[in-house]
Amino acid sequence: MRRLLKWDRQLFGQVAATRWPGADAVLPRLSRAANHGVLWMGAAAALAAAGGKPGRRAALRGLGSLALASAVVNTVGKHAVGRPRPVLDAVPLIRRLHRQPFTTSFPSGHSASAAAFTAGVLLETPAWGLALVPLAAAVAFSRVYTGAHYPSDVLAGVAVGAGAALAVRGLVPERRDTAPPRAEAPALNAGEGLTVVVNTASGVPEILMPAADQLRLLLPKARVLEATEDDDLAALLDEAARAAAEDGGALGVHGGDGTINTAAAAATRHHVPLAVFPGGTRNHLSVDLGIRDLGDTAAAVQAGHAAAIDLATFQGADGEPVLFVNTFSIGAYPELVRVRERWSRRLGSWPASVLAAVHVLRTAEPVEITLGGRPRRIWLLFAGNCAYRSVGLAPLRRTDLADGTLDVRLVDAGPYPRSRLVAAALTGGLGRKGSAGSPVYTAVRRRSLRVGGLHPGTRLAYDGEVAAAPEELTIRKSQRGLVVYRPQR
Numbered sequence: 001m002r003r004l005l006k007w008d009r010q011l012f013g014q015v016a017a018t019r020w021p022g023a024d025a026v027l028p029r030l031s032r033a034a035n036h037g038v039l040w041m042g043a044a045a046a047l048a049a050a051g052g053k054p055g056r057r058a059a060l061r062g063l064g065s066l067a068l069a070s071a072v073v074n075t076v077g078k079h080a081v082g083r084p085r086p087v088l089d090a091v092p093l094i095r096r097l098h099r100q101p102f103t104t105s106f107p108s109g110h111s112a113s114a115a116a117f118t119a120g121v122l123l124e125t126p127a128w129g130l131a132l133v134p135l136a137a138a139v140a141f142s143r144v145y146t147g148a149h150y151p152s153d154v155l156a157g158v159a160v161g162a163g164a165a166l167a168v169r170g171l172v173p174e175r176r177d178t179a180p181p182r183a184e185a186p187a188l189n190a191g192e193g194l195t196v197v198v199n200t201a202s203g204v205p206e207i208l209m210p211a212a213d214q215l216r217l218l219l220p221k222a223r224v225l226e227a228t229e230d231d232d233l234a235a236l237l238d239e240a241a242r243a244a245a246e247d248g249g250a251l252g253v254h255g256g257d258g259t260i261n262t263a264a265a266a267a268t269r270h271h272v273p274l275a276v277f278p279g280g281t282r283n284h285l286s287v288d289l290g291i292r293d294l295g296d297t298a299a300a301v302q303a304g305h306a307a308a309i310d311l312a313t314f315q316g317a318d319g320e321p322v323l324f325v326n327t328f329s330i331g332a333y334p335e336l337v338r339v340r341e342r343w344s345r346r347l348g349s350w351p352a353s354v355l356a357a358v359h360v361l362r363t364a365e366p367v368e369i370t371l372g373g374r375p376r377r378i379w380l381l382f383a384g385n386c387a388y389r390s391v392g393l394a395p396l397r398r399t400d401l402a403d404g405t406l407d408v409r410l411v412d413a414g415p416y417p418r419s420r421l422v423a424a425a426l427t428g429g430l431g432r433k434g435s436a437g438s439p440v441y442t443a444v445r446r447r448s449l450r451v452g453g454l455h456p457g458t459r460l461a462y463d464g465e466v467a468a469a470p471e472e473l474t475i476r477k478s479q480r481g482l483v484v485y486r487p488q489r
Helices: 002-017 023-033 035-050 052-081 109-124 126-145 151-171 211-218 233-247 257-270 284-289 294-303 333-347 349-363 417-427
Strands: 194-199 223-227 250-255 274-278 306-315 321-324 327-331 367-371 374-385 388-390 395-398 406-412 441-446 448-452 459-462 465-468 473-485
Touching (some): 002 151, 023 035, 023 126, 035 052, 035 126, 052 109, 052 151, 109 151, 126 151, 194 233, 211 223, 250 257, 257 274, 257 284, 257 321, 257 473, 274 284, 306 374
Parallel strands (some): 274 473
Antiparallel strands (some): 448 473, 459 465
16 A cells, blocks of 8 residues: 555656646636536537437436535545645746645545546447546546646546446446337328328317317328317227228327227238327337427328337237237236326435325225236236336336337235335345345246236236236237337437
8 A cells, every 4th residue: 555655646746847848728617617517518508409308318327426426436436545736846936736735635536526517428438438538537637637636536536436337327328229120011101192190188288279280281191080089089090991992091090009009900900001190198119219399200201110029918808819018917916107297297216106105005906817827926017028227116218129028027916015025125136036026026028928817806007008807818029010100320
């Protein structure tokens, strides 16, 4: 340790004694600009403004990494060592900061912030991260150059910053979307050949202009039909799909997840492409397709940009196959998600997830099922059409809509069921894939799943719809079973 400290002071002295052309006018100012993370907040704003969605994701990841690094440095690092700041006698006056730091020297908070923000951006978008590396290195070096830190303080800060970025990546893995296989679909100029059914009962009503009028402006040659609560939505969508097949066109739908489910079934029966115009509260499929608004879908329809995505089916109570494009569940999951989303805006995702789990525990009862011939008591059975990524308790979104798998997640009741589920929720066990995260939680990938032993009165949910469950059912995948319009990447 003494040898290391001696080397540290010698290197600090060499930096102070060396003339660095042009550095006196730049590095002190750069060091001050990085105070309180202001420099990196500006960089994040520039990324968000110039980089679109990828830039916003990179900026958020960088700021999240910076926040974690700052918290570690200020709450643990600065108090763990208590190292005094360097003596400034050897540092030329022109280099010194106007206001000297009063906190302890080890580790360097500026270096930690620089490394954390840059590494966070790098993990999300390598090109932008590499562009920031010289700036981060200059900030880190400026702390030695101005006499604020010893070299080892800076190296320790860089290590803390890089570790924070890796920790944030572990909590929120970087998004890497895999585009579904491209598919043939007609390019419908101005929407000619497209029949769109607008479910006026879905989602939140438009304030400025009704969705049907917006669609008529975007696609003036399309046929736009408005379905009210008095209409038979399934029959209307089936007739629109039949007409689209006869015209060589496509079926369009504006509504929420349940409406889109019905439209997908109609499009599949008549072998026509589906144009999804987001109009629900959550718009899960639209988000996973990369569709932000009606204009995105309209542009894809006119250009003929489409992809083939997976579907999943199960047998309904009448023995007929029922399709779902997003999720299927039995047990407490639908109520948990509903409560979590209602509270998350006020409380944040993790606290809302825990409180939602506790709320469900007070009202829900385990469900008895049979899996693989083995009776089980479960809190919930979840099956996603393709693999979902998770933050917290609930699956959130998909990055590959044609992976050929069911994302199956099971929460057993077991002995002391409510206590075990609370413990799993509080430790985050339900948010991790694999049974190692929790003794009650299992997550696997399957191409099919058979569920039996369901008692009369058991309910199931699929794509936001609730229905009576049959005594037994099998969930199957239909790979690339639906052609949908989507923005080109």
